[in-house]
Amino acid sequence: MANKELIQVLTTIVKPYVQDQDAFEHITEETDFINDLKINSAHLIDVVLDIEDHFDITIENEELEKMVSVGAAMALIAEKTK
Amino acid sequence: MVGNDIVDLTTSQVTAARKMRFVAKVFNAKERAFLAQGAYQSSDIWTLWAMKESCYKYVVQHGYAKRFNPLDFSCQVAKVGKAQVAINSNYYACSLYTTEAYVYCAIGEDRAITLGGHAVRTSEKAIMDSAELYDYAIRAIEQRYGYKQNSVEIKLDVNRIPRIYVDKQFQPIHLSLSHDGKFGAYLFSSL
Numbered sequence A: 001m002a003n004k005e006l007i008q009v010l011t012t013i014v015k016p017y018v019q020d021q022d023a024f025e026h027i028t029e030e031t032d033f034i035n036d037l038k039i040n041s042a043h044l045i046d047v048v049l050d051i052e053d054h055f056d057i058t059i060e061n062e063e064l065e066k067m068v069s070v071g072a073a074m075a076l077i078a079e080k081t082k
Numbered sequence B: 001m002v003g004n005d006i007v008d009l010t011t012s013q014v015t016a017a018r019k020m021r022f023v024a025k026v027f028n029a030k031e032r033a034f035l036a037q038g039a040y041q042s043s044d045i046w047t048l049w050a051m052k053e054s055c056y057k058y059v060v061q062h063g064y065a066k067r068f069n070p071l072d073f074s075c076q077v078a079k080v081g082k083a084q085v086a087i088n089s090n091y092y093a094c095s096l097y098t099t100e101a102y103v104y105c106a107i108g109e110d111r112a113i114t115l116g117g118h119a120v121r122t123s124e125k126a127i128m129d130s131a132e133l134y135d136y137a138i139r140a141i142e143q144r145y146g147y148k149q150n151s152v153e154i155k156l157d158v159n160r161i162p163r164i165y166v167d168k169q170f171q172p173i174h175l176s177l178s179h180d181g182k183f184g185a186y187l188f189s190s191l
Helices: A003-017 A021-025 A041-055 A061-066 A070-081 B016-026 B029-037 B042-061 B110-114 B130-145
Strands: B002-008 B074-077 B083-087 B090-098 B102-108 B118-122 B152-156 B162-166 B169-171 B175-180 B183-188
Touching: A003 A021, A003 A041, A003 A070, A041 A070, A041 B016, A041 B042, A061 A070, A061 B016, B002 B042, B002 B118, B002 B183, B016 B029, B016 B042, B029 B042, B029 B074, B042 B074, B042 B083, B042 B090, B042 B102, B042 B175, B102 B118, B102 B175, B102 B183, B118 B130, B130 B152, B130 B175, B130 B183, B162 B175
Parallel strands: B002 B175
Antiparallel strands: B002 B102, B074 B083, B083 B090, B090 B102, B118 B183, B152 B162, B162 B169, B175 B183
16 A cells, blocks of 8 residues: 555544644644644554554554554554555 | 543443453453453443553653553552552552543642642533643642732643743642543642
């Protein structure tokens, strides 16, 4: 999946949990889920579950703390779907 | 140092299957055994979550720099009210408050918790947002310490820890804020 397409999928996944609409409208690979989008920690777990469902992958518990940004999520997804 | 977390139970409803996946992701074997004893009640799940999140906020104020990984924080809840979180062989006592509408956890010095340095507030709007919670916390700090009206500001530092300024001057009052759904809570230390 191309990066542009991947960002679009992630944008759809995170949308219900975002609390900063301005940051959401300018989402990039550098966008931080908590600091920029203001997604709370519990909803970050929801994002992880939604990513698992969409891509049919499993994100291991010890990989949770890697899920800090759009770019980090993209790298993890790319690694698990190649 | 202080740390707190509140969860609105009325907006945290999920399907049973998703609940179990959440449990498997964020709780260790002992925590899962505790939750199984209570048939995985939502209030139990969110109580343990609030304990972990509160402890994370507490240790971050001590300079603990890692990202929040819920599995780093081990919750222990005794049958008779006592609750604590362990991380790196350190134990942090939790004050827990549970109603039908929310669960709330506070970690910090006894004086802050017993002398009015914390409160749970219900939003006057559909949901509690940061601005409304900041306002409640600022009013409470002004009242508690006798600062004049509109002299207190809350600013986030580079680590996104809320800091207190009075007339633009930094004050060594530790503060933790949490909001979810209709509810918000603040907890601040004594000077």
